[in-house]
Amino acid sequence: MARNSNGRRVRHTDFLDNGMVAEYTGPGLLPGESHGGGSIGAYLLHRAMPHLPPWVAAAGIGIAGGLGSLQWEQSAAAGVGLTLASVALTGATWWMGKSTTQQRRLHSAITVAAASAWTTAACLAGPAAGPLPDMYLIGAPVLALSWNIRMILRRNDDPAGQSSDKGLLEKVGLARAQIGNATVEPNRVTAPLAVEAGEQTNEDVSKALGRIASALDLPTSAVRYQPDPGSSRRGELVIVPEDMLAQAAYWEGPSNLGGSIADPLVIGRYDDGSPMYLWLPGDPKAGRNGTHVLVAGGTGSGKGETALNLQTEILSRRDVLLWLSDPKMFQDFRPLLPGIDWAAEGGTPTEVMVEAIKAVIPARTRWLGQHNYRQWVPAAAEVQNDPAHTCRTDGRACGCAGMPYLVTWMEEAASTLRNIGDNAFTGIAQEARSAGVSLIVSLQRPSFDQMSTSTRASLPSVIALGCDPRDESFSLPDTVLDAGAHPGAWGNRRPGYCYLVTPGIDETRYASPGRTWGFAPDAVSLMEVLADWAQRNGAVADPITAGAASSVAGNAYTGRTAPSHGPAGHAAMEDDDVDETGYGPLVDPEDEHIDPEAELPESQEGDDAPIFGRNSGRKPSPEEARRLFADALAEFEAAGQMVVGPKDFTDWCDRHSLSRPWVSERLKEAAMAGRLEATNATGRWRIVPAPVAA
Incomplete structure (x- = not known):
């Protein structure tokens, strides 16, 4: 780098034809430096x-004409050669100017044509012959000044730093748009853009994103546009030139083991390498x-892998419960089952779980309100020893047990929605957030014919993977x-590629593609360790x-099983009574009361009667049938x-000839008696648990 007379580096700026800024260094003074008389000349130079350069070129043309006349003056052959060379040079200049602006192409061709024509005439007739001296003394400075003026006009004094060059934008139909100073980050360029007032809108820019990507030879997802909400x-305009997601990155474990669910979940990375964050609980301080x-x-x-990313992050936090419904019988999530509540x-x-969630929401909301929580925060999961969060009327700390956050996950939800109605989750989605409950719905196609529009509108966050x-x-x-998001461009060819729209992240990130962590086969053992933790x-x-939950689900809800010994009550079993997994008896529950050591009873009359070919038996009386029906419910x-x-x-009716x-009539009677309650699905009833005597 060049230095000034004091040995300091100096940077100068020039503006190129494409509107970019070129910086170079040379001797001189930096702006704001004081200088003595000895350095003024160097600075001005x-x-x-x-x-x-245009003046040096003008002087060179005059010298070339004078020297050429010494060799070729009055030469007819040289006249033909110089004329052909002049025409060829002018044509080449016009041809090579195709890639630049029309104005610059024409200016260059005129300059070359004028200079070559004068040089040819000077070589043949002499530089002092006829009007040639006057033409040179007038024409050469004019051409040099025209290039100086062009250079000066390329400078942009607009405070926004907008470029006047229309090369790229003209090609994509935004010729009069103005681009401001770009911010360059690793693998990301962000430039402010303003289209012509009264002629174009942000929608025109959105429509041109595909053409911009084509002009830059980039994939469509690499070019995004984030409109200004106030204009x-x-x-x-955001351009990400390199797809950093092409190389898969694999899950290496939870990001914050033992942290709070209020901390962000890290589920992957964006195309510029930054992490993808997702928050489930709200934060009153952040206004989220x-x-x-x-x-x-x-x-x-x-x-499936996206779900594993979320579930492993959830299970690694200390103050959250996870309820999971999966019609695929936990095919992807089997290693995590011990840690799921x-x-x-x-x-x-x-169906039972959905009804239980509906009952849990008002109970949790009531508890939070009684303890002066307007929404769930991490303090709600701790023992309530703060007088500011007490349910006592005397103002003293109540000491109530804390309430963990609850995540309810509906995997392959399309199957559930078909069974219990497309609005099965509507009430949950609309009411659960205030109760410290998050609903996660996973399905292939969230169209209106599978999910009600009310439910869809109540799911503010979305992880959109490749689709049709x-x-x-x-x-x-x-x-x-x-803004440029295009998940349909991936289909199923880019597993894990996604867009994340959720509160807590900058809206400019919504159209930025990301990719969730992959789960290699060797991740199973690490997931099992996490589930055990x-x-x-x-x-x-x-x-x-x-x-x-128990008031609705009965013993269908038991909570997370105890470690090492499976469900509560199995720890004292003999080894011979437990299956190889250590989680259950080898006998059917209905046979548990049978003593395997007891003597078999003596044969009774009728034991040898044929099983087949007999009459179906008598039909029970109405009173007996109702008793049998009550027993069936039990x-x-x-x-x-x-x-x-x-x-x-069905089987019960066959056994009792009903x-x-x-x-159906008995079900209606039981509903009127309070033993059953109707569900969202037609013809389906929820059993109200029978009261247990104290």
């Missing part, structure tokens, strides 16, 4: 240096509300799609949540099947 013609999440993506888009398969168990291009509008808001150190259900309740309908009584219409 180097300020004038960018304007000298319809201004925004920021709690959120529900929609996970949407087509087959093969990576929903309640896991339900599809069908009736999921026609389904993009079901996953992402229009504003995010207009959650089983031993994670939160347990508070009395309010557990009581409300059996369902004991088995944990808390949602029933006529189809569940018809399904008769069962």
